Amino acid sequence: DAGVIQSPRHEVTEMGQEVTLRCKPISGHNSLFWYRQTMMRGLELLIYFNNNVPIDDSGMPEDRFSAKMPNASFSTLKIQPSEPRDSAVYFCASSLTPRDEQFFGPGTRLTVL
Amino acid sequence: KQEVTQIPAALSVPEGENLVLNCSFTDSAIYNLQWFRQDPGKGLTSLLLIQSSQREQTSGRLNASLDKSSGRSTLYIAASQPGDSATYLCAVQSTGYSTLTFGKGTMLLVSP
Numbered sequence: 001d002a003g004v005i006q007s008p009r010h011e012v013t014e015m016g017q018e019v020t021l022r023c024k025p026i027s028g029h030n031s032l033f034w035y036r037q038t039m040m041r042g043l044e045l046l047i048y049f050n051n052n053v054p055i056d057d058s059g060m061p062e063d064r065f066s067a068k069m070p071n072a073s074f075s076t077l078k079i080q081p082s083e084p085r086d087s088a089v090y091f092c093a094s095s096l097t098p099r100d101e102q103f104f105g106p107g108t109r110l111t112v113l
Numbered sequence: 114k115q116e117v118t119q120i121p122a123a124l125s126v127p128e129g130e131n132l133v134l135n136c137s138f139t140d141s142a143i144y145n146l147q148w149f150r151q152d153p154g155k156g157l158t159s160l161l162l163i164q165s166s167q168r169e170q171t172s173g174r175l176n177a178s179l180d181k182s183s184g185r186s187t188l189y190i191a192a193s194q195p196g197d198s199a200t201y202l203c204a205v206q207s208t209g210y211s212t213l214t215f216g217k218g219t220m221l222l223v224s225p
Contacts, residue, residue: 048212099145102213
């Protein structure tokens with residue numbers, strides 16, 4: 001199994017630009033999580049999906065952030081417009097069910113100038 | 114709101130030592146607790162998952178214990194090696210929630 005796949009691995013963009021992060025969960029996993037990691041705040045959940053349906057998006061910072069899961073094998077996290085304070089590492093994780101062990105992807109390091 | 118604290122924030126030991134990493138959580142109503150390892154610039158690797166009904170889990174040189182009533186977990190690493198150098202994160206899944214609350218981690222350095 002290839003594990004959770006994220007792309008791109010690194011993204012550098014300018015303030016105001018749209019950024020799209022992509023995630024492919026482990027095949028057969030029904031739950032998908034998006035996390036953000038910063039030095040100041042550590043790892044925080046942004047949103048999670050179960051069976052492609054968003055269940056908890058209380059961690060999404062504001063309306064500039066949106067996430068979709070059009071099918072069981074693909075999810076996107078979009079930031080529009082991006083701001084320097086969005087600079088962080090964004091992780092995607094998946095699990096068989098919401099209660100099971102979570103497996104993380106390698107992350108996308110986002111830098112907004 | 115669940116809060117997870119890890120002590121110490123950083124730890125440096127010589128190779129071969131046995132060591133203990135600590136994790137505490139404020140709400141004992143948890144479903145499970147998971148220990149992760151994170152290497153610099155990398156993602157998280159799951160090490161051990163302890164269900165709330167369990168007291169400990171073992172994997173190789175790693176042993177994790179859980180005392181739900183006191184809100185504590187420990188990760189014991191036996192005979193540490195330089196390859197164990199990484200940040201270790203503790204995460205709790207609270208009852209009624211499907212999401213993990215993470216501690217800030219313990220940065221471990223094992224010197225040869």
